[in-house]
Amino acid sequence: MLKLVDLTVGYGAFHATHGIALEVRAGTVFALVGANGAGKSSTIMSIAGHTEVHGGCIEFDGQDITHLPINDRVRRGIALAPEGRRLFADLSVAENLMLGGYARPRAEEAANRDMVLDLFPRLRERLDQRAGTLSGGEQQMLAIGRALMAGPKMLMIDEVSLGLMPKAVDICYAAIARLRERGITVLLVEQSTKRALEAADDVCVLESGRIVWSGTAAAARQDPAVIEAYMGLAGDGAHG
Amino acid sequence: MLAFELTVQGLVQGSIYALIAVGLTLVYGLLRILHVAHAGLFTLGGYFGVLITNATGSLPLAILVAMVVVGVLGILVYRLCYQPILDQPPYVALIASIGLFIAMEEIYRLVFGPFGISYTDAPLTDTVTLATLNLKQGEILTMVGTVVLIGGLAVFAGRTRMGAAWRATVTDPAMAESFGIDVIKVRYLNFFIGSALAAAAGVLVALLNNLVEPTMGSVPSYKALAIIVLGGLGDVRGTLIAALALGVIESFGTIYLGTILDRDAIAFAFLIIVLMIRPQGLFGRA
Numbered sequence: 023m024l025k026l027v028d029l030t031v032g033y034g035a036f037h038a039t040h041g042i043a044l045e046v047r048a049g050t051v052f053a054l055v056g057a058n059g060a061g062k063s064s065t066i067m068s069i070a071g072h073t074e075v076h077g078g079c080i081e082f083d084g085q086d087i088t089h090l091p092i093n094d095r096v097r098r099g100i101a102l103a104p105e106g107r108r109l110f111a112d113l114s115v116a117e118n119l120m121l122g123g124y125a126r127p128r129a130e131e132a133a134n135r136d137m138v139l140d141l142f143p144r145l146r147e148r149l150d151q152r153a154g155t156l157s158g159g160e161q162q163m164l165a166i167g168r169a170l171m172a173g174p175k176m177l178m179i180d181e182v183s184l185g186l187m188p189k190a191v192d193i194c195y196a197a198i199a200r201l202r203e204r205g206i207t208v209l210l211v212e213q214s215t216k217r218a219l220e221a222a223d224d225v226c227v228l229e230s231g232r233i234v235w236s237g238t239a240a241a242a243r244q245d246p247a248v249i250e251a252y253m254g255l256a257g258d259g260a261h262g
Numbered sequence: 263m264l265a266f267e268l269t270v271q272g273l274v275q276g277s278i279y280a281l282i283a284v285g286l287t288l289v290y291g292l293l294r295i296l297h298v299a300h301a302g303l304f305t306l307g308g309y310f311g312v313l314i315t316n317a318t319g320s321l322p323l324a325i326l327v328a329m330v331v332v333g334v335l336g337i338l339v340y341r342l343c344y345q346p347i348l349d350q351p352p353y354v355a356l357i358a359s360i361g362l363f364i365a366m367e368e369i370y371r372l373v374f375g376p377f378g379i380s381y382t383d384a385p386l387t388d389t390v391t392l393a394t395l396n397l398k399q400g401e402i403l404t405m406v407g408t409v410v411l412i413g414g415l416a417v418f419a420g421r422t423r424m425g426a427a428w429r430a431t432v433t434d435p436a437m438a439e440s441f442g443i444d445v446i447k448v449r450y451l452n453f454f455i456g457s458a459l460a461a462a463a464g465v466l467v468a469l470l471n472n473l474v475e476p477t478m479g480s481v482p483s484y485k486a487l488a489i490i491v492l493g494g495l496g497d498v499r500g501t502l503i504a505a506l507a508l509g510v511i512e513s514f515g516t517i518y519l520g521t522i523l524d525r526d527a528i529a530f531a532f533l534i535i536v537l538m539i540r541p542q543g544l545f546g547r548a
Contacts, residue, residue: 072436092440108437110430117426124427125442172441 023048023176023207024069028078031061031068037076038064039231046176046224051198051208053218053239055249056228062211063105065228066178069209070102071095083175096125099175103165105184105211111154115145118153118164122171130173138167141197159190166197176207183214195221215250219243263394268513274401274470276509277408281463282482283489283505284412284498285336285456291432291496292452294352295344298359301483302366303339303457307332307464308474309370312379321385325407325465329458336457337450345449363483370476378475386469400469407466411459412502428452432496481526488533494543504544508532 024046032038039061046052054062067073069080071092079088087095101122110118119138123131139146142163148156153164162182169177179198183191191214198208198221212218219225219239226236227249235242235249242249282304289297310328315321343362347354386399419425431438431448439445463482468474489508493500508529515528523531536544 070440072440092436093442096440096442102440104437108434110433110437112433113426113429117430120423121426121430121438121441121443123441124423168441 023083024209025081026065026069026078027081029065029068029075029080030077031064031073031075033064033074037231038073039228041078042228042231042233043078044226044233044236046207046209048175048207049202049205050223051202051210051221053222053225054209054211054228055213055215055218055225058213059230060228061231062228063180064231066102066180066209066211067104069095069178070100070104072104093125096172096174099173101169101172101174101177103162103169103177103179105180107161107165109153109156109161109164109168111152113153114150115153115156115164116149118168119145119171122168123173126171126173131171134171134173138170141170141200142167142193144193157190159186159193162186162190162194163197166194170201174206176209177201179208179210182210182212183217191217215246219246219249225249264517265514267395268517269510270395270397271401272510272513273506274404274509275512276506277404278463278467278470279482279485279489279509280412280502280505281408281459281466283486283493283501284415285460286486287490287493287496287498287501288452288456290490291498292449293344293348293355295355296352296359296487297344297456298356298483298487299339299343299362299366300456300460301479301486302363302370303332303336304460304464304467304482305366305370305474305476305479306335307461308468308478309374309379309464310461311465311468312381312474315385316382319383321465321469325462328461328465332461332464333454333458336453336460339457340449340453363479367476367479374474374476376476378473378478380472380474381468384469384472387472398470400466404466404470407462411462415455415459424451485526485529488529492533492536492544494546497543497545500543500545507544 026042026044028041028043030037030039030041042065054065056062064073068075071090075088079086081087082098082100087098110121119135120131123134144160145163145167148160153161156164166179182194195217201208219242222239225239225242227234282301286297286300289295307328310331311324314324314327339362343358344355347358386403388399389396390399390402419429427438427443428448428451431443431445435445467478489504490501493504511532512525512528515523516525519528
C-alpha cells in the first residue's frame with residue numbers, strides 16, 4: 023500500500039530522517055515508534071505532503087506521490103489526524119466533520135458521518151459544540167473522525183495517546199481495531215511502546231532519523247526489551 | 263434626549279465604519295496584510311453610486327453595480343498586487359498597498375476631476391420623524407443596510423459549507439487545504455466580500471454627504487486601521503463593536519470635546535487610550 027524508499031525529509035537545511043525505507047501492507051496497522059525527536063512526525067507529515075522531501079521517494083498504491091500537492095494525496099486516499107489534532111477550534115464538531123469530507127462527493131457525506139458517529143458515539147452528543155471546547159480525548163476522536171470523512175484507504179494518526187486519559191486511549195485503539203476490520207490501513211505514530219505493540223501488525227523503531235529495528239509486532243512482543251533499549255525509554259506511557 | 267440623538271447619529275457613522283473595517287479585518291485575518299488600498303475601493307464605490315444614480319435614476323441599481331464591480335476589482339487587487347508578494351515580509355505588502363492607495367486617489371482625480379461630484383437629484387434626503395427623533399431617509403438606509411449586509415455575511419459564514427470552509431482556512435490554511443478546500447478561491451471570496459461591503463459604504467457616504475471626491479478615502483482608511491486594531495486584528499465581531507463604539511464616541515466627542523479636539527482627532531485619542539490599557543485590543547485575548 024505505502025512504500026518509503028530511502029526517504030530523507032526535513033526543514034530547510036535540517037534533515038529529520040536519513041534515508042529510511044519501510045513498507046506498510048494493505049489492511050494492516052503499522053506503528054512507527056521512537057523517542058521524541060526521532061523523526062516519526064516528520065515522516066508522517068511528509069507522506070501527507072506537509073514536510074519537504076529532500077531525497078528518496080514515497081509510493082502509494084504503486085504510484086509515486088513524492089511531489090504531489092497535499093490535496094491530491096487526500097483524493098488518492100491518504101488521510102491525516104495530525105499531532106496536536108489541529109482541529110478548526112472555532113468551528114463546531116459537525117462543521118469539522120463536514121470539512122473533513124469536503125473533497126468527497128456530497129452524496130457520501132451522510133454515510134461517512136454515520137460511520138464516524140457510530141465509531142465515536144460521544145461525538146454525536148457534541149455535534150453543535152465548538153471543537154475547541156472538547157476534552158482532549160474527544161478532540162482526538164474528532165481529529166480521527168474528520169480524517170475518516172475523506173473516505174481514506176490509509177489513515178495516519180500522529181501521537182495517538184499523547185496527553186490522553188487511559189479511557190480515551192482505549193476508545194481510540196478500539197476504533198483503530200474496527201477500522202482494520204473494515205480493511206482500512208492504519209499508520210500510527212506512538213510514544214507508548216506497549217500500546218503500539220498491542221495494536222499493530224508491524225512495527226518500526228526510529229532513532230535520530232534512522233530505522234534501528236523493524237519487524238512484526240508479534241516478534242517485538244516476544245522481546246519488548248529490545249525495542250525499549252533502542253528507544254532508551256522504560257515502559258508504557260513514557261514521553262521522552 | 264440629546265444623548266439619544268447623539269447615540270443614533272453615532273450609530274449611523276459607526277455603521278459606515280463597520281462596513282469599511284470588516285473587509286480590512288477579513289483580509290488581515292486571512293493573509294496578515296494591512297490592506298490600506300481598501301479605502302480606495304470604498305471611494306470608487308462612492309463614485310459608482312453617484313454616477314450610476316445620476317445616469318439611471320436608480321439608487322438600488324447603483325448600489326448593486328458598485329458592490330459587484332468593486333468586489334471583482336478587490337479580487338484583482340489581491341491577484342495583481344498581493345499574491346505575487348505573499349512570500350515577502352508583511353511590510354512589503356503594506357508598502358505596496360499604500361502605493362496602490364495613492365495611485366488610486368490620483369487616478370480618480372484624473373478620471374473624475376479634482377473637485378468632487380454630487381447627485382444631480384439627491385435621493386433619500388427627506389426627513390423622517392420617529393418619536394422625537396429626526397432622521398434623514400439616507401441615515402435610516404445606512405443603518406438598515408448595514409444590518410442586512412452584516413447579517414447576510416454572518417449567515418453565509420455561519421450556515422453554509424463555503425462559509426465553514428472560509429472560517430477553517432482562516433484558522434489553519436494548511437489543514438484546510440489538505441481537506442481539499444481551494445484556499446485561492448477562499449482568498450478571492452474574502453476580497454470580493456470585503457470590497458463589496460466597502461463599496462456599499464462608499465455609496466452610503468456619498469448619499470449622506472451628497473459628495474464624492476478623490477480623497478474621501480483618506481480619513482476612513484486611517485480610522486478603519488485604528489478600528490481593526492481596537493477590535494483585535496482579524497476579529498470580525500470585535501471590529502463591528504469597535505466601529506459602532508467609535509461612531510458613538512465621536513458623536514458625543516464633537517459636542518462635548520469639540521472645542522479642544524477635532525472629530526478625527528477624537529478617534530485617535532480613543533485608540534491611544536485603549537491601546538495603553540489593552541494593547542491586545544478591546545476584546546483580544548492577552
